[in-house]
Amino acid sequence: MRTLPSSLHDDVALQLRNYIFDGQLRPGSFIDEVTLCELWSISRTPLREALKVLTAEGLVRHEPRRGCFVNEVTEQDLDDIFPVIALLEGRCAFDATQRATPADVQALEVWHQRLKQHAEAGRINDYYEANFAIHEAIIQLANNKWLAQTIADLRKILKLARLQQLHAPGRLKQSLKEHLAVFAALKAGDAAGADAAMRNHLLQQREALRELAFAKRSVLTA
Incomplete structure (x- = not known):
């Protein structure tokens, strides 16, 4: 397991980005916020801010009432x-x-x-x-x-x-x-x-x- 450098949302974004690029979170997969928060010992706030960053980058998509998913490139x-x-x-x-x-x-x-x-x-x-x-x-x-x-x-x-x-x-x-x-x-x-x-x-x-x-x-x- 990787160690999260800090609880700042940009560090969480980097960690999440690495998970995606390394294939630990594959295209189309659901991003389980509860599991990640437990894994990295962080609260929901920095993770959700990080997800906003990755959504803006096009790596993640948010679906209302369903949550966030890793984007798929067509x-x-x-x-x-x-x-x-x-x-x-x-x-x-x-x-x-x-x-x-x-x-x-x-x-x-x-x-x-x-x-x-x-x-x-x-x-x-x-x-x-x-x-x-x-x-x-x-x-x-x-x-x-x-x-x-x-x-x-x-x-x-x-x-x-x-x-x-x-x-x-x-x-x-x-x-x-x-x-x-x-x-x-x-x-x-x-x-x-x-x-x-x-x-x-x-x-x-x-x-x-x-x-x-x-x-x-x-x-x-x-």
């Missing part, structure tokens, strides 16, 4: 979210290209070498970590707190879906190619090119997920 949600996050991260790539120093480019070069090594070795989990670090570095270079916050909020919803797009056939190799295209544009100082390459990278993620969902349905109906 295919339509993914269709709606990916074009938006593609635009936002594309803008980050644009701004990052204009602001990147030679030292920033060198740091990104190191990360892309790691990304390539993980892809060639088929180390998907390590690839995910390097991929995340690269996206974060570009967002930080863009230096726009509003873009960063909006992207972070959308990522929470995508994380709720427990997506595994790199498991699509050929996706690991293609993802690397897309990342290298973004970096090549950034290194060349081509802000518009970096923007377009990043948008393409995010939209291709959605297509890979669509292929996985189709393959899964095909297996179930076979």
